[in-house]
Amino acid sequence: MIHNNKSLSIAVCPSGAEQYDNATGLSRKLSIPLMPCETEEFEFLLQCSANGLALKQTGKDAPGPIVVSFTSRTMTYRVKHGGGRSQALARAIGLKKGRQPTVIDATAGLGRDSYILAFLGCHVHMLERSPILAVLLEDALYRAEQSEQAAEIIKNRLLFTHIDSKMYLEKLQQDEYPDIIYLDPMFPERTKSSLVKKEMRLLRGLAGDDQDAAELFTIALGCVQNRVVVKRPRLAPPLGSITPSHQITGKTSRFDIYLI
């Protein structure tokens, strides 16, 4: 399969007989082989199970599987104890009480930042170009829609489109420009806590480094009403070497804010 311009060795597998139809459908949709889950022939496996879709890397030192979930324990903890509107992400976006800004998350990835912003009241449109991450996000949205805890947020404030954001943003008319564009492109030397590290390792293996991030950033600056926010590793240079209006720096990462 060709993925973000590189060839990717990936198959889909059903974790049990009841998942066979699901897995066959995905195999057709993504044009990837259908295999038993024990196979070691492919670098990645998309595993269909009753608990949702999981992405797994094969081989000895591979990180554990990831499932995109808006209702997982980690996500629920982040929602409850992440600091609400005073957390760095919300301050970078410029969240104010009573306001519900429109945000395009042009690098949706596993959808975590998007979900937090939607939880805090933003109307978020997630864009992701990876076809594998797109099916993981769609699966997560479907499951969250059935849950009591997340259904309202998903239905009213979280939208997803599988597309390259550069293409999407370039086609926006001026009256469609969002208040905020959020970018969190993959950065080559990112080091984080063990959990994030595992997810980032897998994401990087799947999607590669986002070599065109500076190009996406330039496009974003031209089609937004209020600000572009770029997440960077704490010590990384600003994206495209453009000095931000201001920065919010945390322990491992930093938000560069570009006011329009």
Ligand SMILES: C[S@@+](CC[C@H](N)C(=O)[O-])C[C@H]1O[C@@H](n2cnc3c(N)ncnc32)[C@H](O)[C@@H]1O
């Ligand atoms: C570091 S991850 C983002 C993680 C995300 N903020 C989260 O909370 O899960 C970066 C993602 O951006 C996606 N991406 C990068 N450039 C893109 C583009 N031009 N269009 C759409 N998606 C893009 C990559 O495929 C990757 O999944």
